[in-house]
Amino acid sequence: MTGSAVQLSVPTRFLKAWIQDHYLDRLSELWREESGTTRVDLVVRTAVARTVPLKAANAPREIVSERPVVAPTAAAPARSQPVAAPTAPASAQPADVAAGSPLDARLTFETFVVGKSNTLAHAAARQVAEAVPGAAPLFNPLYMHAAVGLGKTHLLQAVAWAGAARGRRVVYLTAERFMYGFVAALKSHAAIAFKDALRSIDTLVIDDLQFLTGKNMQQEFCHTLNALMDAGRQVVVAADRPPSELDALDDRVRSRLAGGLVVELAPLEEDLRAQILKTRSVSLSEQHRGFAVPSAVLEFLARHVGTSGRDLDGALNKLLAVNKLTGEPVTLEMAETAVKDLVRPCDPKRVRVDDILRVVAKHYNVTRADLLSQRRTANVVKPRQIAMYLAKTLTLRSLPEIGRRFGGRDHTTVLHAVRKIDGLIATDRALADEIETLKRLVAE
């Protein structure tokens, strides 16, 4: 703090811009109230965040990582840390680089949702994290791979948190950070200290291994891997492809990586996406008064937005932003417009309004013509509303389009039907089950 100004540092330019755009006024106000400071300056840190060097043998058991802490608010932008180029400022100490900065507090086993596509990876990660300290590792290295946004980093950080909670010394590094540390060590003639720092830990967690390049780097990584594994320490690695496809890697490194347990995280299936969305939206609602995402919207997102966790985060963040900035409550209509650009271009099975009319008519023993007619008897009105609801949630058709397909009705009639059924599903378990059955029948 200097005179009337306070300087706050953040690890990335992205974070600086985000805070500047969204929180600077609030921050300035709080500082003014607390200390009379009139100006808040944001700067980007150039060196590593930690100041306590990692002391090999007698350091307190702790967890260290190079990713920034993200306050547990899902309103924050999607986590994607711009990676540091593997060139280090001369002032960076190798031991500091090996230590890195804290982990993302949200990425734990408690917040990881398990489904068909990630059961094995989750079980293996848990097993590794919860092994008795000192016991010989069961799967070593544990190698997890998946396409982007399917939960690799989340699982790796969960391993790191859980391992540290059990008293293990865990280091979490991306491959880039590993390279950065090595270059820093070479520059400051402290390569031995760097190696010692890394080799004295219990669990080494390396993320984004596909970015490990350069012969020297690979050699160094291979030595570290061998040293740790030969000493019975656990190594956990994640990459965007299996070891056999890491073309840039030396054969020896590849075979060492493939020699433990290799598990894949598949694209998140719809049920899992729905579950993740539900969990996230609950925590968003807790953090932002007045923000609520109806279940029909969550279903719509689970069905139509992409198959990665990042797509889901993006969709919810978009709804939150629109809700906060315009005050518009989250409805199917609002969501449809807000996430238009995030909707998958081609759905594996395109549901047609005709399929819905056929299935609903058969199920309720009415005719297709009844559903499209102007008749208002109860035995026709409810199936018609259910059919409209299904048309809205299972297809990408707009309300006016659906109105036209249902005997030329107005879009407000469709909206009324969608809201009505949505409300009933929340309180009527039997109806909710019935609609699930209809959805399955329509999808067949």
Ligand SMILES: Nc1ncnc2c1ncn2[C@@H]1O[C@H](COP(=O)(O)OP(=O)(O)OP(=O)(O)O)[C@@H](O)[C@H]1O
């Ligand atoms: N099973 C899950 N349960 C809860 N959240 C999940 C799950 N899978 C993914 N996510 C969330 O999706 C987002 C992206 O996940 P993550 O960063 O772990 O992906 P990744 O596989 O490491 O991707 P990349 O290769 O791009 O680094 C995160 O917010 C993460 O918490």
